[in-house]
Amino acid sequence: MNFDTKIRYDIIKNRNKFFIFPIALTLAGIISLLLFQLNFGVDFKAGTNMDVSMGKSVTQQDVKATMDAAGFPDETPTVGGANNDRVTIRFNDILNQEQSSKVLAALKAKYGEEISAEVNVVSPELAQELGIKTIWAILIASLGIMLYVMIRFEWRFALASNISILYDSFVVIAVFSIFRFEVDLPFIAAVLTTLGYSINDKIVIFDRIRENMRFSQIKNEEQLAHLVNASIWQTMARNMYTVLTVVIVTTCIFLLGSPSIKMFSLALLVGLVSGAYSTIFIASPLWFLFKRREKPKQKAAAKTAP
Numbered sequence: 127m128n129f130d131t132k133i134r135y136d137i138i139k140n141r142n143k144f145f146i147f148p149i150a151l152t153l154a155g156i157i158s159l160l161l162f163q164l165n166f167g168v169d170f171k172a173g174t175n176m177d178v179s180m181g182k183s184v185t186q187q188d189v190k191a192t193m194d195a196a197g198f199p200d201e202t203p204t205v206g207g208a209n210n211d212r213v214t215i216r217f218n219d220i221l222n223q224e225q226s227s228k229v230l231a232a233l234k235a236k237y238g239e240e241i242s243a244e245v246n247v248v249s250p251e252l253a254q255e256l257g258i259k260t261i262w263a264i265l266i267a268s269l270g271i272m273l274y275v276m277i278r279f280e281w282r283f284a285l286a287s288n289i290s291i292l293y294d295s296f297v298v299i300a301v302f303s304i305f306r307f308e309v310d311l312p313f314i315a316a317v318l319t320t321l322g323y324s325i326n327d328k329i330v331i332f333d334r335i336r337e338n339m340r341f342s343q344i345k346n347e348e349q350l351a352h353l354v355n356a357s358i359w360q361t362m363a364r365n366m367y368t369v370l371t372v373v374i375v376t377t378c379i380f381l382l383g384s385p386s387i388k389m390f391s392l393a394l395l396v397g398l399v400s401g402a403y404s405t406i407f408i409a410s411p412l413w414f415l416f417k418r419r420e421k422p423k424q425k426a427a428a429k430t431a432p
C-alpha cells in the first residue's frame with residue numbers, strides 16, 4: 127500500500143512519546159485548579175468596573191498614582207483607546223455612590239472636568255450566573271461539534287476529536303490557572319474560538335484519512351498505521367500554514383495591541399498552539415487506537431449451489 131507520500135517521521139509508532147506532555151500538563155492543570163482555582167476578574171466575581179473617558183492622552187503610571195493618592199492602592203488601571211484617552215478600572219469590591227464619586231473627583235482634580243465615567247456593578251448572583259452559563263456554553267459547543275463530526279464521519283472520529291478539543295480548551299484554562307492570569311469574558315470568547323479553530327484542523331486530517339480509506343484495503347494494523355501517517359503528512363503543510371498565519375497575527379496583537387485585549391490574545395495564542403499539537407499528536411493517534419480495535423466485518427455467506 128503506497129500513497130506516494132514521504133513519511134518524515136512515524137508519528138503513530140511514537141505516539142506514546144507525544145502523549146506524555148499532554149498528560150503531564152493536564153495533571154498540572156488539575157492540581158492548580160484544585161489548589162488555587164482561577165484568578166477570576168470582575169466579570170465572574172462581585173466587583174465594580176469603571177470605564178472613564180479622560181478627554182486627553184494619559185499614562186497608566188499617572189492614573190495609578192492618582193488612584194493611590196485617592197485611597198485605592200490595590201487597583202491597577204488599564205489605559206486604552208485610539209489616543210490612550212480611555213481608562214478602565216476594576217475594583218474587587220462593590221463601590222457605593224460615595225466611593226465612586228471619590229474616584230471620579232480625584233480624576234477630575236488631576237485631569238480636568240471634562241472627564242465622564244460609566245460605572246458597572248457585578249453582584250455575586252450575576253457573577254455566579256455568568257460562571258454557570260460559561261460552563262454550559264463550552265459543553266454545548268463541544269457536544270454540537272461531536273454530533274456534527276459523528277454525522278459527517280463516524281463515532282471514532284467524533285470521540286477522538288472531542289477528546290482533543292476538550293484538551294485544547296482545558297490547556298488554556300490550565301495555563302491561566304498556573305500563571306494566575308485574570309479570567310474575564312474575553313477569555314471565554316478565546317476558549318470558544320479555540321474550539322472552532324481546533325476542530326477545523328482535525329476535520330482536514332480526518333477527511334484525508336477517510337478518503338484514503340476508501341481507496342485502500344486495510345488488512346492489518348501496520349497498514350492502518352501507515353495510512354494514518356500518510357494522511358498526516360499529506361495535510362501537514364496546509365495545517366501548519368493555516369495555524370502559523372493566525373498565530374503570527376495573534377502574536378502581533380498580543381505584543382502591540384491594547385492592554386485590554388492582551389489576555390484575550392494570549393488565551394487564543396495558547397489555544398491555537400495546543401490545537402495544532404493535538405491535531406497531529408493526539409486526535410489522529412487516538413483515532414488509530416479506536417480503529418485498530420474494530421472487529422473485522424463478517425464476510426457474506428457464500429451462496430449454496432442449487
